[in-house]
Structure formats: structure tokens, C-alpha cells
Amino acid sequence: MTETTERARTARREATRERVLDAALAVFAERGVIGSSVEDICERAGFTRGAFYSNFTDKADLVDALVAREHARVIAYLDANLALTLAEMGDGAPDDLGSMAPVIERILSAVPVDRQVAMLQTELEINAIRQPDVSRSFRDADLRFRARIAEFIERGTAFRGRELLIPAADVADAAVAIVERSVRRALLQGGGSDPDAMARSVLPLLLLAVSQPVEG
Numbered sequence: 001m002t003e004t005t006e007r008a009r010t011a012r013r014e015a016t017r018e019r020v021l022d023a024a025l026a027v028f029a030e031r032g033v034i035g036s037s038v039e040d041i042c043e044r045a046g047f048t049r050g051a052f053y054s055n056f057t058d059k060a061d062l063v064d065a066l067v068a069r070e071h072a073r074v075i076a077y078l079d080a081n082l083a084l085t086l087a088e089m090g091d092g093a094p095d096d097l098g099s100m101a102p103v104i105e106r107i108l109s110a111v112p113v114d115r116q117v118a119m120l121q122t123e124l125e126i127n128a129i130r131q132p133d134v135s136r137s138f139r140d141a142d143l144r145f146r147a148r149i150a151e152f153i154e155r156g157t158a159f160r161g162r163e164l165l166i167p168a169a170d171v172a173d174a175a176v177a178i179v180e181r182s183v184r185r186a187l188l189q190g191g192g193s194d195p196d197a198m199a200r201s202v203l204p205l206l207l208l209a210v211s212q213p214v215e216g
Contacts, residue, residue: 017055020045021066029119033063033127064137067124070117071141078148081106103156104203107149111179113195118183146172153207162211171210178202 023045027036038059042052056062125142128135150172157164164171182199 013055016047016051017065020047020052020055020062021069024062024066025070025120026116028066028123029116032123033059034130060134063124063127066120067138067141070120071145074111074145075148077109078106078152081109100156100160100204100207103153103160103207104200106152106156107175107203108179108196108199111176111183113183113186115187118180118187121180122184146176149176157207157211158214161214163214164211166210171207174206174210175203178206 020041024036024041027040027044030036031040036059038049038052041059041062042049045051052062056065124138128138128142132139146169150168153171153175154164154168179196179199182197182202183195185198186193186195
């Protein structure tokens with residue numbers, strides 16, 4: 001087999017794998033992880049069971065791969081935008097709500113607002129609660145995501161001349177909860193509601209409440 005042929009084969013295999021993952025995302029969002037079968041995913045992807053099992057051991061293996069892909073996308077976005085966020089913050093008084101805006105906007109941008117992806121995240125979390133013994137990949141990925149959000153908040157507030165009064169991890173959990181609720185409220189309301197509306201109002205107040213100007 002030539003190198004060109006091998007590259008083409010690898011590309012086809014990767015394309016098949018991504019198509020199955022995309023199908024799983026849609027099916028899990030619609031029916032939940034437990035309520036979905038390998039057959040459902042194959043039908044949505046337009047592949048046979050053979051194509052599925054040539055890429056994944058079973059549904060649990062597929063879930064792990066989907067968790068890894070979706071969290072990697074969010075983490076990559078956060079990493080790429082951290083420096084840009086700090087550069088955009090510019091000057092401003094430590095108690096100025098506007099000076100915290102870039103931190104808020106980047107947090108909002110890191111959380112999915114697409115209905116399907118938001119539903120997938122909810123389903124994966126529910127599945128992790130229901131089946132903790134097979135959901136380590138989700139828990140680990142969620143911890144990494146929240147740790148990155150905590151770093152984001154800590155560095156952003158420090159850049160504005162403020163220090164956190166409680167652990168950054170707790171602030172990150174509160175911020176993520178607010179953003180997720182903001183998105184879900186908009187999805188429930190429908191009609192093109194702004195998914196960031198509630199979070200944009202509440203998050204600046206949260207960050208100010210849990211931080212203080214650095215003395216000196």
C-alpha cells in the first residue's frame with residue numbers, strides 16, 4: 001500500500017468517525033444517552049453497524065469519544081482567547097462593571113448556545129449522574145473545563161486589580177451555573193430570545209460581589 005493510499009484510507013476512516021460522532025450528538029440530544037441505541041446512531045449517520053464497530057468498541061466508547069471531542073473544542077476556544085481577553089480589557093477602575101465585560105463575554109462565548117449542543121451537555125451530565133461507574137470521562141472533562149474557567153476568572157479579575165474572596169473554583173461553578181441557566185431560559189422562551197441576557201446582567205454583579213480591589 002502506497003503512502004498516498006494509506007493517507008486516503010486514514011482520511012476516510014476519520015471522516016466516518018466524525019460522521020458517527022455528529023449523528024450521536026443529534027440522537028443523544030433528542031433521545032438521551034440511555035434512550036439511544038447503536039442502531040439509532042447508525043441510521044442517523046447512514047452507516048451500517050460494521051462501520052460503527054470499526055471505529056468504536058461499543059456505545060460507552062462512543063460516549064467517551066464524543067465527550068472528549070466536545071470538551072476539547074471548548075477548551076481550545078478558551079485557550080485561544082485568554083490572551084485576547086486580557087488585551088481587550090484595557091484600563092478601567094477596579095469597581096467599574098464595564099471593566100469586567102471582556103471576562104464576561106469570553107465566559108459566555110465558551111458555553112454552547114446551540115440548542116442541540118446545549119441539550120447534549122445536559123444529557124451527558126444526567127447520564128454521568130445516573131451511571132457514575134461508566135462516566136469518568138465526562139467527570140474528568142468537566143473538571144478540566146471548570147478549572148480552565150476558574151483560571152480565566154482569576155486572571156481576568158487580577159488584571160482588573162481585584163482579588164477573589166472565595167476559591168476561584170467556587171466562583172467558576174457559580175458562573176457556569178448562571179450561564180447554563182441563561183441559555184436554558186432562552187431555549188424555553190423560544191422566539192429568538194437572547195441566550196446571554198440573564199448572564200450578562202448577573203455575572204458582573206457576581207464577580208464584583210466575590211472580589212475586592214487589591215490593596216496597595
